[in-house]
Amino acid sequence: MRNFQIQKIKLPTEGSWMQNILLIIGRVLAVTLFLLLCHSRLKAQQTAIYTDEIRLYNKGIELFEKEKYAAAQKQFDEYIQINHQAQNQINAIYYSAVCAMELFNGDAEWKLKQINTLYPENTKAKLAKFQLGKLYYRNKNNKQAVATLDGVETKYLTGPELKEYYFIYGYSLFKVERFEDAKKAFKPIKDEKSKYYDASNYYYGYVCYKSAAYDEALEHFGRVKYHKTFGPLSSVYIAQVYFVRKQYAQVITFCDTISNADVANDVAGIVGQSHYQLQHYPEAIPNLEKFMSAAPVVPSNNDYYMLGYCYAQNKQHEKAITQFLKVDANNDTIGPYVLYNLGNSYLALNNKTAARAAFESSYNADSTGSLAEPSLFFSAKVSDELNLQGIAMNRYVKLIDQYPDGAFTEEARANLGNILLHAKNYKEAIRILEGLKKPTKQDLTNLQRVSYYRAEELYLNNNYSEANELFKKVSADSYDLKMKGLAYFWIAEQDYRDLNFKSCVQNIQKFQATSEVKETRFYNQSFYNLGYAYLKQEQYSNAIEAFIAYEDKDKNATNPEVYTDAAIRIADCYFADKNYSKAIEYYSILVQKNLTGADYALYQKAMILGVLGRDEEKITALKTIEKNYPKSPYIDDAVFELADIYLKTENYSTAITAFQNIISNYPRSIYLRKSILNKALALFNLQKDEEALDDIKKLITNYPSSDEARAALPLVQTILVNQGKGEVYLDFIKVLPNVLISASTQDSIGYESAFKLYSDEKTDKASKAFGNYITRFPGGFFILKANYYKAECDYKLKKYDDALVCYEYVANQLRSEYSEKSARQSAVLLNMRKNYEKAYEYFSILERIASNKDNLQVSILGQMRTAAYMNKIDTAALASTKYLNSGIAQKDGIIEAQTYLGRYYMLHGKQDSALTAFNAVLKETKNIYGAEAKYTIALIQYNRKEYKAAQKTIFELNDKFSAFDSWVAKGFVLLADTYIKQNDLFQAKATLQSIIDNYDGQDILSQCKAKLNEIADMEKSQKQESQKQIEQRIKQSEK
DSSP: OOOOOOOOOOOOOSSOHHHHHHHHHHHHHHHHHHHHHHHHHHHHHHHHHHHHHHHHHHHHHHHHHTTOHHHHHHHHHHHHHHOOOHHHHHHHHHHHHHHHHHTTOTTHHHHHHHHHHHOTTSHHHHHHHHHHHHHHHHTTOHHHHHHHHTTOOGGGSOHHHHHHHHHHHHHHHHHTTOHHHHHHHHHHHHSSOSTTHHHHHHHHHHHHHHTTOHHHHHHHHHHTTTOTTTHHHHHHHHHHHHHHTTOHHHHHHHHTTOOOGGGHHHHHHHHHHHHHHTTOHHHHHHHHHHHHHSTTOOOOHHHHHHHHHHHHHTTOHHHHHHHHTTSOTTOTTTHHHHHHHHHHHHHHTTOHHHHHHHHHHHHHHOTTSTTHHHHHHHHHHHHHHTTOHHHHHHHHHHHHHHOTTOTTHHHHHHHHHHHHHTOSOHHHHHHHHHTOSSOOHHHHHHHHHHHHHHHHHHHHTTOHHHHHHHHHHHHHOOSSHHHHHHHHHHHHHHHHHTTOHHHHHHHHHHHHTOGGGTTSTHHHHHHHHHHHHHHHTTOHHHHHHHHHHHHHHTTTOSSHHHHHHHHHHHHHHHHHTTOHHHHHHHHHHHHHTTOTTHHHHHHHHHHHHHHTTOHHHHHHHHHHHHHHOTTOTTHHHHHHHHHHHHHHTTOHHHHHHHHHHHHHHOTTOTTHHHHHHHHHHHHHHTTOHHHHHHHHHHHHHHOTTSHHHHHHHHHHHHHHHHTTOHHHHHHHHHTSTTOOGGGHHHHHHHHHHHHHHHHTTOHHHHHHHHHHHHHHOTTOTTHHHHHHHHHHHHHHTTOHHHHHHHHHHHHTSSOOTTHHHHHHHHHHHHHHTTOHHHHHHHHHHHHHHOOSHHHHHHHHHHHHHHHHHTTOHHHHHHHHHHHHTSSOOOHHHHHHHHHHHHHHHHHTTOHHHHHHHHHHHHHHOOSHHHHHHHHHHHHHHHHTTOHHHHHHHHHHHHHHOTTOHHHHHHHHHHHHHHHHHTTOHHHHHHHHHHHHHHOOOHHHHHHHHHHHHHHHHHHHHHHHHHHHHHHHHHHHHHO
16 A cells, blocks of 8 residues: 655744634645545545456466466466465465476475465465475475375365375375374275275275285275276285285186286296295296396395295206305305205205205204204215215214204114224224213224224324324224234234334234134234244244244245245244254255345355355355345455455465455445455465555554454554564554553453443343443443444433434444444434434435445435425435335335425426326325325316316315325315315305314314305305396396
8 A cells, every 4th residue: 555645734924813714724624625535536546456456366366276377376476566465465375385386396395384484373374284295295205295294284174185185195104114104094085986096095905915914905905906007016916915825826816817017027926936835846937937037126035945946846956056056045044945955956966065065054054943953964974975984973973962863863873883884084983982972882893993993094104102002902802803813913013113022922922813813914924023023032943933834824925025035034044043054945045046135145155155164165155146246235245255265265365355345345344444454464474564554554543443453453563573663563552542551451341341231131231331431431442332332222221312322423433333223223213303304314324334225225215204304305306216216115115205206296396297106106005195195186187277177086085095184174175276266156165164164273274264255255246246237137127
């Protein structure tokens, strides 16, 4: 409304009062008239303006009702600008905001909110809140829609608005998963036919389905099952209700009526699951395949399991395995079932390795569930079939303990007993049998048997001490007399090694007295061993009897080397027993047949001929050795004997030549000093005194403590005295060490008294007496002998450290008859103390001075082994090559030598040569070297990417070398590596876990755990990649 201002009236100053009064009255009348006129005109103008405003407002309403919101909004906005009447203005603002909403204007939300803010008590504010809720609903801002619609007062809504309110409110509640509230919202409109009828019934039915109100769900889904939009999905949910109620046949029948292509995959899924539940596996397969192959479906663990199970039941095991492997086996609910059925499918395909891994994993996944017992049983059974006896035994024992009355327990007991009887993993078998709470007689019999086999195994692998303790346990039981008797055989072997020959004889006799052993391979051998035990005790008649008994029982000479050696020892015993004719008879047979040891036999025969005074025949025999056996270890013996005969028969010139032959050509011979002395004696007899003196001086200077130097002194005295040079002799002996004439008597008495104790076998006293001599006469004439015999005494007393000191002293002196044994014993004792570096040095010394094949063999083998212990692979290989080319190599040594060569070739990347070496080892042994060879062959195959071949070799390693846990464990780590290379992570994990469960070596366990972590990273990476592919698949399907 316009504002008018009335001007103030100006009063007169002077003049006639009346005139003024009249004038005033006139003016007042004029003004009054004017005012009346103006009021009339103003009222007419206001009426015209008001009429125009109403027209704008009404036009806006008309357009609004016709849903011409843009034009309507314009009318309302113009009306708002010119009208300030409160109610209509608020109405216009409300309708303008609704138009903005309908026109999707960006300020619609703000306008609706402003109405609630500025006019909270106005009716239109109540409606504006409803409209704001609609706006949020339309924009899919469900949380805001619910929050806004929660506050709408429905009494202000019209009938149509109320229906719309219930629907959008119910739908928004549905979307935010407030299902019970949504159900309440849909309830007022679900039964009345309206545009919300179908949707509200569908959502109401869904809410009922979610809350397991299946009758209501069926009713409301049934109302819309023919609806174009909601019908297909409603039909699917109807089928789901039947499925949940386990009405599987009805599901299949009902789904036959659904033809909509949009839900065909969902229908296939539920039909497939229904067939699965009805065990119609062939019918289930195509439906499940269709459902799972449809984009963008991402199959669940259950889907993969069901399809895999159907394949398995339909004997399509390869397809079954593919599906089972897609399931996350770590799923607590389904994991054990998947793994168990995976094991069955692998078993059906005869893939026992993978089957065992699956059963093992199934048990580990749920060790107390319904599948634990069968999983444990089949894990044990397949392990047994794979020759994994140790694992099989553990699993059977666990099954028996965990399920004493279980369905598989009886068969498990029978299988366990069978394994124990044929076990190759004897160590584990002993542990299990000793752990039985109530062992039967059969269990104790089995324990005695496997204990024997374990002891034999330990002995053959040079673990003599532990083996002997176990043999003694076996010999103490009488459950199996054969095992008891065999144990005595091996105890006797250890007695012989310990130089306890008397006990050795006794235990061999116990063995031979056991009738159950007479058909064993050891029975004949025992007579040979008995012969040696008697021989070492110088009981020659008994020894002869034993050796002859051996030859009588082995007339076919099944072991030619042993047979020949027995014949040699018979001859030696006759010789020692002075039955020379018999000795010559046996030696002659060996020579005539040119058997191994013929050179030795000929030498011994020559010695006997000498004893018999048949010097010419002796000379002939000795010359034959020199001629026919130039590389014989007895060649220097033969030459010396020839020289000695010439000396004794006064053929001095020939003797000198022969002795010089030894001095020049055999400087390491034990006859060197005697040859020098005897040559000097021959020269003296030819009156060549100066030459004789020169040789004696060399002898005394180089070997001052030797018996020969002592023996030479009278000859020096004779020569010089005869020459009238007695003073020269005295000067001569003054400069020689250890020649103290004044003390010589004490020296001799001290040594001889100690040696008498030694000869009387008073070993402890002798050791002390020799020790006193060494302390009192550190430079004494007998110092070398005293050290040697003290070492021998200490060794017998098992004072190995003391013995070593004296042996080393002797070995480090100039060559004597004691050097060879002292070097050998020093090497052996140092090796026992694991001082391999020094042991290697003494084995090398022994090689240089060895006078017989036995010591030569020991020396080279010792170098091989000590170098190997020090991990000096190149050095061990050199010694191995030397041994193999020595001509004295024996089976056990050859095996070791080939092993060290194989290691050398592997180190230097020569895998072909390594393969040759390790295959040679495998042909000869099943001991620890065989286990190493088998493993290394598998490693070579792995390096060559021959994974299947490597797997086969590893299984053979376990089968044939199961006693060697560390090599088997290493083999299974390698087996896991082959699986990783083949991307079979399931089997790789199962294999590594099996090692962790059954092996206790920390080095290998650490490797296993590290590899499991690597596999976990690989699986994580693969899963991420798979997820990316699924996401890409979904995106492509959405396009």
